[in-house]
Amino acid sequence: MNRPQPVEKMIEIIKRLPGVGPKMAERLSYHILKMSQSEADKLIHAIQVAKKVMKYCSNCYNFSEQDPCKICSDMTRDHRTLCVVETPQDLIAVSKVKEYHGLYFVLGNALSPLDAIGPEDIRINELIKRLENASISEVIIATDTDSKGEMTAVYIAKVVKTLNIKVTRLGYGLPVGGDIEYADEVTISRAIVGRQEM
Numbered sequence: 001m002n003r004p005q006p007v008e009k010m011i012e013i014i015k016r017l018p019g020v021g022p023k024m025a026e027r028l029s030y031h032i033l034k035m036s037q038s039e040a041d042k043l044i045h046a047i048q049v050a051k052k053v054m055k056y057c058s059n060c061y062n063f064s065e066q067d068p069c070k071i072c073s074d075m076t077r078d079h080r081t082l083c084v085v086e087t088p089q090d091l092i093a094v095s096k097v098k099e100y101h102g103l104y105f106v107l108g109n110a111l112s113p114l115d116a117i118g119p120e121d122i123r124i125n126e127l128i129k130r131l132e133n134a135s136i137s138e139v140i141i142a143t144d145t146d147s148k149g150e151m152t153a154v155y156i157a158k159v160v161k162t163l164n165i166k167v168t169r170l171g172y173g174l175p176v177g178g179d180i181e182y183a184d185e186v187t188i189s190r191a192i193v194g195r196q197e198m
């Protein structure tokens with residue numbers, strides 16, 4: 001017996017989410033069907049509200065309810081240091097570390113020739129524009145330590161150096177092949193303190 005069309009449609013859409021395979025999409029869809037109407041409405045409402053109010057900060061490209069975001073408009077922060085991360089989730093991970101008081105820039109992606117992700121997909125022009133228009137004296141590259149993150153770090157370093165700005169990369173301690181998002185505070189904090197010039 002085939003699944004009813006509305007369920008099929010829901011599975012089809014949920015399946016497109018990252019990390020969700022067909023089995024998981026089916027499980028989630030039936031779970032949503034079993035929810036009370038009010039619980040399901042809360043889920044739909046939360047997605048609608050977040051999609052509506054969250055936008056990109058035009059300075060750092062993090063998601064924010066305001067533009068510029070709270071971090072970019074916080075004058076008590078060190079506006080000469082810029083930490084470059086791959087994703088908004090990585091920014092959250094680094095922002096938990098007390099040792100860092102500077103600003104951020106979210107690339108949104110990492111270079112990956114196999115997936116056809118090139119420099120134009122990692123906001124390189126936006127980064128250059130930001131560096132040209134602000135008095136940044138150090139760029140700390142906090143991309144992941146996997147091959148895509150390393151490739152991205154080398155590329156960004158090359159570009160930033162042409163602007164005569166100091167470039168550093170998070171130091172030892174981060175597991176090789178790891179995702180900044182999942183690194184703990186102590187590890188990130190040590191990696192920031194031990195950052196090395198590229």
Ligand SMILES: [Zn+2]
Binds near residue numbers: 059062
């Ligand atoms: Zn911002």
